[in-house]
Amino acid sequence: MSSGVGYNDQTGAETAVEAGQETTPTTSSSGAAFGLFSSDFKKNEDLKEMLESNKESLKLEAMKRVVGLISKGKNASELFPAVVKNVASKNIELKKLVYVYLVRYAEEQQDLALLSISTFQRALKDPNQFIRASALRVLSSIRVPIIVPIMMLAIKEAATDLSPYVRKTSAHAIQKLYSLDPDQKEQLIEVIEKLLKDKSTLVAGSVVVAFEEVCPDRIDLIHKNYRKLCNLLVDVEEWGQVVIISMLTRYARTQFTSPWKEDAVFDENNEKTFYDSDSEEKKVPTEAKPYMMDPDHRLLLRNTKPLLQSRNTAVVMSVAQLYWHLAPKHEVSVVTKSLVRLLRSHREVQYIVLQNIATMSIQRKGMFEPYMKSFYVRSTDPTHIKTLKLEILTNLANEANISTILREFQTYVKSQDKTFAAATIQAIGRCATNISEVTDTCLNGLVLLLSNRDETVVAESVVVIKKLLQTQPTQHSEIIKHMAKLFDNITVPMARASILWLMGEYCDRVPKIAPDVLRKMAKTFTTEEDIVKLQTVNLAAKLYLTNSKQTKLLTQYILNLGKYDQNYDIRDRTRFIRQLIVPSEKSGALNKYARRILLAPKPAPVLESAFKDRDRFQLGTLSHSLNVKASGYQELSDWPAVAPDPSVRNVEVIEPVKEWAPSLGKAKQPKSDAKFYSDDEEKEEEGSERSSSSSSEDDSSSSSSSKGLAAKYHFPRQPCLYQPSMVSVQVILTNNSDHVLEEIHIGERSPAGLNVHCFNTIERLEPGASVTVSMGVDFSDSTQAANFQLCTKEDQFGVSIQPAVGELLMPFTMTEADFNREQKQQNYTSSLNDQTLQSFTQNNVILMQRKAALPQYATLYFTLGTFLM
Numbered sequence: 001m002s003s004g005v006g007y008n009d010q011t012g013a014e015t016a017v018e019a020g021q022e023t024t025p026t027t028s029s030s031g032a033a034f035g036l037f038s039s040d041f042k043k044n045e046d047l048k049e050m051l052e053s054n055k056e057s058l059k060l061e062a063m064k065r066v067v068g069l070i071s072k073g074k075n076a077s078e079l080f081p082a083v084v085k086n087v088a089s090k091n092i093e094l095k096k097l098v099y100v101y102l103v104r105y106a107e108e109q110q111d112l113a114l115l116s117i118s119t120f121q122r123a124l125k126d127p128n129q130f131i132r133a134s135a136l137r138v139l140s141s142i143r144v145p146i147i148v149p150i151m152m153l154a155i156k157e158a159a160t161d162l163s164p165y166v167r168k169t170s171a172h173a174i175q176k177l178y179s180l181d182p183d184q185k186e187q188l189i190e191v192i193e194k195l196l197k198d199k200s201t202l203v204a205g206s207v208v209v210a211f212e213e214v215c216p217d218r219i220d221l222i223h224k225n226y227r228k229l230c231n232l233l234v235d236v237e238e239w240g241q242v243v244i245i246s247m248l249t250r251y252a253r254t255q256f257t258s259p260w261k262e263d264a265v266f267d268e269n270n271e272k273t274f275y276d277s278d279s280e281e282k283k284v285p286t287e288a289k290p291y292m293m294d295p296d297h298r299l300l301l302r303n304t305k306p307l308l309q310s311r312n313t314a315v316v317m318s319v320a321q322l323y324w325h326l327a328p329k330h331e332v333s334v335v336t337k338s339l340v341r342l343l344r345s346h347r348e349v350q351y352i353v354l355q356n357i358a359t360m361s362i363q364r365k366g367m368f369e370p371y372m373k374s375f376y377v378r379s380t381d382p383t384h385i386k387t388l389k390l391e392i393l394t395n396l397a398n399e400a401n402i403s404t405i406l407r408e409f410q411t412y413v414k415s416q417d418k419t420f421a422a423a424t425i426q427a428i429g430r431c432a433t434n435i436s437e438v439t440d441t442c443l444n445g446l447v448l449l450l451s452n453r454d455e456t457v458v459a460e461s462v463v464v465i466k467k468l469l470q471t472q473p474t475q476h477s478e479i480i481k482h483m484a485k486l487f488d489n490i491t492v493p494m495a496r497a498s499i500l501w502l503m504g505e506y507c508d509r510v511p512k513i514a515p516d517v518l519r520k521m522a523k524t525f526t527t528e529e530d531i532v533k534l535q536t537v538n539l540a541a542k543l544y545l546t547n548s549k550q551t552k553l554l555t556q557y558i559l560n561l562g563k564y565d566q567n568y569d570i571r572d573r574t575r576f577i578r579q580l581i582v583p584s585e586k587s588g589a590l591n592k593y594a595r596r597i598l599l600a601p602k603p604a605p606v607l608e609s610a611f612k613d614r615d616r617f618q619l620g621t622l623s624h625s626l627n628v629k630a631s632g633y634q635e636l637s638d639w640p641a642v643a644p645d646p647s648v649r650n651v652e653v654i655e656p657v658k659e660w661a662p663s664l665g666k667a668k669q670p671k672s673d674a675k676f677y678s679d680d681e682e683k684e685e686e687g688s689e690r691s692s693s694s695s696s697e698d699d700s701s702s703s704s705s706s707k708g709l710a711a712k713y714h715f716p717r718q719p720c721l722y723q724p725s726m727v728s729v730q731v732i733l734t735n736n737s738d739h740v741l742e743e744i745h746i747g748e749r750s751p752a753g754l755n756v757h758c759f760n761t762i763e764r765l766e767p768g769a770s771v772t773v774s775m776g777v778d779f780s781d782s783t784q785a786a787n788f789q790l791c792t793k794e795d796q797f798g799v800s801i802q803p804a805v806g807e808l809l810m811p812f813t814m815t816e817a818d819f820n821r822e823q824k825q826q827n828y829t830s831s832l833n834d835q836t837l838q839s840f841t842q843n844n845v846i847l848m849q850r851k852a853a854l855p856q857y858a859t860l861y862f863t864l865g866t867f868l869m
Contacts, residue, residue: 044079051082056091063097070104080109087119092128092813099134106141113142117150124154129163136166140173148181152188159191164200164718171195171206175213189215196225199772201232201721205240208247216634222251223648226296230303231771234760235721238312245307245318248300249618250636252326255646256297258639259328293328296649301327302763308338313349316342317356321619324360325636333367340371347385354388356619358611361395369396372404377412377420386412386420394427395609402431402438406445413449413457422460425449429464430607433471443468447479450486459492466498469506470604477509484513488520493529500535504542505602515550518543522554525561533570537562538598541577545595555581707795708737709744715807722757726776727807733762734770741765746775747789747796754778754786779803 050062066083069076083101086094106113123135136158140151155177158170174188192214195207208229211221222229229244236244300322307319320335342353361368368375375389375396390412397405409431412424425446432442446468449461462483469479483499490496500521507514521528521536528536540558543551562574580594617624623633712732720726735741744765746758757776765771777786785802814822 044076047079048082051079051086056089056094059086059089060091060094060097063094063101067097067100070101076101077105077108080105080112084112084116087116087123092131095131096134099131099138102138103134103141106138107143110142110144113138114144114147117142117147121150121154124157129161129165132158132161132163133166133169136169136173140176143180145181148177148184151177151180152184155188155191159195164198164202167195167198167200167203168206171203171210174210178214185214189218189221193221196221199228199232200718201235201237201240201774204229204232204236205243208240208244212243212247216247216250219251219254220648222247224651226251226649227299227651230296230299233303234306235774238310238315241307241310241312242314242318245304245315245322246620249322249325250634252297252300253637253639255644256294256326256639257641257643259291259293259297259326260639261291291328294643294646296646297326301331305334308335313342313345313353317353317620320356324619329364332364336367336371340368340374343374347382350385351388352620352625354385354392355611355614355625358388358391358395358609359614359619359624361392362609362611363615365396365398368392369398369401372396372401376408383417383419386417387423390420390423390427391609391611394430395611397431397435399435399437402435405431406438406442410445418454418456421454421457425457425460425464426607429468430609432468433607439468439472443479447482450483455490455492455495458490459495462490462492462495462498466502467605467607469502470602477506480506480510481513484510484517487517493531496528497531497535500532500539504535504539507539507542507546511547514539514543515547515554518551518554518558522558522561525558530567530570533562533565533567534573537570537573537577541581542598544581545598707741707792707797708735708739709741709790709792709797710734710736711790711799713801715803717807720757720776721774722776723755723778726755726757726778727803729775729777729801730772731759731775732770732772733765735765735767738767740767741792743791743793745791747791749789750787754788755780756786756788777801777803779808781808783808 047062047066050058053059063083063086066076066079079101083098086098087102089095089098102113117139120135120139123131124139126132126135136154139147139154151173155170155173158166158173161167161170170191174191177184178188188210192207192211195203196211198204198207211218215221226248229248233241233244304319304322307315310316310319316338320339323332323335339353339357343350345353357368372393375392377386377389381389393405393408406428409424409428413421413428415421415424428442428446432439443465446461446465449457450465452458452461465479465483480502484503487496487499490499500517503510503514503517518536518539521532521539525533525536536558540551540555544555559574559578562570563578565571565574580590580597583591614624614627617627617629617633618636621633622630710733712734713729716728716730718728720728733744742764744762746756749756755778759773759775762771762773779786783803783805785800787798787800789796790799791797
């Protein structure tokens with residue numbers, strides 16, 4: 001009982017500490033015995049009181065502790081009624097934590113969650129994007145069919161939200177609604193189709209996951225978004241990159257022809273082969289038709305290649321499998337170095353990577369042979385990592401490096417890890433089978449291991465020698481005799497059974513030794529393991545047929561012992577053998593075929609890799625890792641004989657609508673020089689309209705050069721993903737010329753210290769094509785223009801972007817008290833009075849804060865009267 005009391009005391013104390021309570025030591029054993037139950041009963045009472053108090057600070061502190069409990073895996077479901085009361089709180093921080101809690105427990109407490117559903121619906125219209133997203137997340141977590149129409153309406157509205165974060169959340173909600181009510185599939189597909197057109201990198205990965213979950217067979221939805229997804233891929237978050245690459249791998253296998261054609265000449269010496277219309281000028285001096293890779297196929301390979309340098313191992317593995325399944329064979333080797341780099345990661349990562357390398361190394365040894373030392377086993381490696389490295393080394397073995405590999409194997413055999421040592425012996429056997437030059441060397445080395453003190457090593461050596469002897473039995477009769485001499489010292493059942501099988505199979509080559517071995521087995525038959533008894537019966541039967549004079553009585557004795565054995569398999573085998581080899585009236589014609597049955601020549605076993613058939617699964621998948629088709633696995637389709645129509649991926653370029661054109665009064669005249677331009681006066685005129693407009697995009701400025709490159713830019717008014725101090729700018733580049741523009745990129749900047757996040761180099765822009773890229777510019781809290789060079793492969797043009805004042809500001813929310821304090825600091829007190837403040841309909845006032853700087857207090861740029869307009 002003392003141990004139980006101690007456990008209760010400790011558990012109660014830990015629980016109280018986690019709940020933020022102080023523990024009081026008990027003075028009696030009975031009190032200690034019930035301390036756990038009393039603590040559990042009251043452990044969250046203080047949290048409930050704090051959540052029901054009138055002080056926002058106490059509520060906020062309580063929610064922080066509750067979320068902390070959830071993060072530790074503790075159960076806080078009993079606090080649901082107290083937490084849900086705060087769902088309508090006006091404190092943004094408190095509201096966020098409440099939604100985090102509700103997402104976790106909404107499914108478990110559905111009845112209580114339904115009582116607050118109207119609050120969630122109102123929160124979907126909240127000005128704060130995080131509140132809108134959290135409300136949708138909670139709503140989709142309530143697994144009640146009755147609210148499916150509400151969820152569907154919320155998802156549709158969120159899919160058109162101005163915030164990409166909310167649109168991303170709507171994509172996540174699609175999967176939840178589909179699992180709750182699959183009948184909504186058609187409506188959800190419409191939402192997916194809309195979200196697939198979204199240009200935000202924040203949404204791309206989430207909507208592809210929804211696509212894979214709801215309608216993975218609707219390839220037609222990907223056609224017009226294929227190129228956009230390829231171009232966005234490098235800027236998508238790592239989790240999104242993995243799912244997009246996986247989806248595009250399967251898409252490519254249905255839309256492009258195989259690059260592995262052996263009867264065609266693959267010509268990649270000139271990039272024009274894939275893109276230019278004048279590729280006919282290059283003549284191939286062979287009769288075989290050169291393989292012409294689809295430009296979209298090349299686009300996918302080119303845009304995923306930089307991701308091999310990703311810090312995320314899952315991304316690297318995804319690109320590696322894409323190249324393995326889609327790239328020409330001579331290009332696959334580009335993934336080798338990146339995969340080897342991953343072997344420096346944690347052992348969990350190593351395990352998956354080594355599994356995939358093991359599969360690759362079977363078909364293409366040349367990829368990993370230069371990195372053979374990277375697969376040498378370390379003493380600190382766990383057993384499962386050691387065996388995988390051993391597998392890869394065996395796959396890489398050839399005539400040139402076999403001597404080096406065998407020296408490594410000699411060290412591995414001496415390992416204290418018996419499982420690994422046994423696997424090494426099997427690997428030696430595979431090398432002996434695959435490389436005939438070292439067969440005798442390996443066989444002799446295995447024979448030497450028969451004198452090893454370790455029974456596991458001896459047993460595994462016997463099994464491997466048995467398989468090797470089947471390939472050349474006539475040349476190694478001395479080895480069989482040597483094994484027979486060691487028979488008495490071998491105790492492992494599998495090894496003893498293997499020697500008995502060899503004695504019976506090749507009894508004509510050891511006519512004097514085999515009967516003696518049978519004699520010894522007759523003495524110990526009743527104490528042997530079942531597998532040894534079965535092989536003893538087989539040996540007796542074969543010797544009865546080949547050397548009946550010496551072994552007839554021994555055979556009858558062993559058959560009699562087996563007849564009364566406790567194992568029914570042995571009894572059945574004994575009865576069968578007796579009827580087969582001993583003539584009698586009941587045996588009939590079967591006795592005539594005894595020799596052909598028992599002494600028939602048997603094919604030698606083939607020592608193969610355990611990964612030889614895993615290539616039927618897509619690399620990097622769970623099915624490949626388990627070597628079993630897992631639930632939800634989608635097969636890679638075969639390459640089509642003829643590629644489908646590539647025009648389905650052509651996207652019509654739609655000119656962006658100019659939101660503010662009606663307020664300008666006159667159209668802008670294009671300038672002759674190749675510069676972005678921004679008319680300050682016109683910007684000021686449209687300022688008042690912008691402040692009241694609900695649109696998220698600014699009017700775009702544009703220009704076109706004498707070289708045919710047109711550029712338009714606009715401010716999407718979204719948080720910049722690159723740096724908080726930057727303003728997000730989207731640029732639409734259009735090729736208005738009749739020739740291809742190559743290597744479009746950002747060049748020199750002015751001033752030299754201008755902080756600009758440039759877009760990735762655009763390798764090619766076809767005539768008439770357009771591409772939208774994202775940039776980030778730090779204007780340093782000024783309206784000074786950002787000047788830089790927009791360059792192509794052959795020319796460069798000066799570019800200038802000048803923002804309006806409004807583009808440097810962002811909304812900032814503060815309480816009425818904070819607003820008053822800021823006014824005093826800015827000497828605005830005289831312009832305000834209490835009557836003006838009472839005219840507010842809400843306690844919170846939205847101000848504009850500088851986007852770049854982060855001062856202790858926000859700088860106010862206009863008076864309250866201006867704001868009320």
